[in-house]
Amino acid sequence: MLIPSQAPKNMQQQDFEAPKRIKRADQIVESVKRWVVVNGKQPGDRLPNERELMEQFECSKGTVREALKSLEVQGLVSIKTGPNGGAVLERVPYEKASQLLRNFLHFEQPTGPEIYALRTLVEPEIAALAAPRLQEEDFARLESLVACCETPARNFDERMQQRIAELEFHVVLAECCDNAMLAFIGRFLNDMIRDLVIFKKAQLPEQQEFSCANLNYHKQLLEALRARDAERARQLMREHMQSAEHFNRELEGQLQKHFLA
Amino acid sequence: MLIPSQAPKNMQQQDFEAPKRIKRADQIVESVKRWVVVNGKQPGDRLPNERELMEQFECSKGTVREALKSLEVQGLVSIKTGPNGGAVLERVPYEKASQLLRNFLHFEQPTGPEIYALRTLVEPEIAALAAPRLQEEDFARLESLVACCETPARNFDERMQQRIAELEFHVVLAECCDNAMLAFIGRFLNDMIRDLVIFKKAQLPEQQEFSCANLNYHKQLLEALRARDAERARQLMREHMQSAEHFNRELEGQLQKHFLA
DNA sequence: CTATAGTATTTATACTAATAAATAGAATTA
């Protein structure tokens, strides 16, 4: 035991380096990542198959498979069987990134107010960025989503459908804005709210007022966006978010009462 | 081949369901995740060892290992060898989540302006949330970071050190604010900027003016935070960010000229 | 000539068995 891996008891001197053993599979993952960036590999490009990787890295099948699994979990490759199968490079899908970030937040579940606080910051900017970039097909989607909320819901299911459509409105805007990070955060927050709506607040009495306010804001937003008026879109979205935040606070209050009773 | 997995040529009707095969290892991962949430397992709790998992899921060692690798990559468990080794539940460390999100952004590298645009939104809120929560030790850290930037840098290394310290100031605030998502975004943006500073803009002429402005803002911020004046902190941070955004734009301009020459 | 069914190949997927490495804790020794 020449180089102890943890803090030794009777040695005063510092650890020379981080001596922690790096697993073979992780070394391979790092090598592959380097290979990707150095050779400028793009989505769709193929990795060598398992046999070749075994030879390349002089390791066994199991180790290669662990490395590939790691890359797959990270969303960097997808793996198929059959001729022309194997691992191919992918751009990480949103769903993957979203799910991994949710793991991070698992033990500190963000509350409704926390989510809305962030949303109030982010959504107005998304609206402003989307304004000059929306295409005709985007407008069509937005309009159909608005139309979906026009008629009053007649039952629980329809109400849910409409709430989803409301949120989808924001996803469309996020997808159109050309700031990838902003878009990601926008979509992520919408996902979080969707979960809140569906799993926590589903059984509460309908909030006619809330739905109505949302619908109005969305209509006005659509108008501003059609006019390519980024500043007005931003301002409308800001008000929309403040309104939503307010309604959410009210809802949380009701929820609390409900809980105590 | 009864249920084709891809779009069939001569069938008009929709796919009934997603018939995609779910790998054994991924099934195990899902089972473990369910087990964790259903039984309210907490960080520090141990998973069954490999042998038990093999029995539990009636599968081979290799498959269990792939499942554990997946959980490890996601940052949900850490695995040790030896007695009392095995997989123990972890709260996903920030570094893990950060790295996974960077994978997502790999093919659409956010630009400086994009990052600063988000920062301008987020940092003022972080400052306001941190104001009432900072402890004496946090103030101590902030002050030592400010002190680090007081004396003018005499060489390249010192200049880098100071830039890092400047960014670290924001990380301290992010860590103290009690909105986990906001904190994550703040830290993440700081990491992105650190990379920009270190790898892209390192060799550019010093920006005396910029450093000086930052130092001043940080000093004023510290004052406002000590006074627990959230509103003033928010406003100062807003100005600070606008100033930084402005300097960054100038820098990008210089970089462009440099590139053309 | 076209569409369908069959088949052969490539590739991942899964399992078994055995050895190596790491480490916590017990036993041993000075």
Added chain:
DNA sequence: TAATTCTATTTATTAGTATAAATACTATAG
């Protein structure tokens, strides 16, 4: 009692074999 060595436990890695899935190619029927 304090350092050291031993030992049991557990993961890490390897090798080899067999199975299953996906696809390209070929043959066949209409």
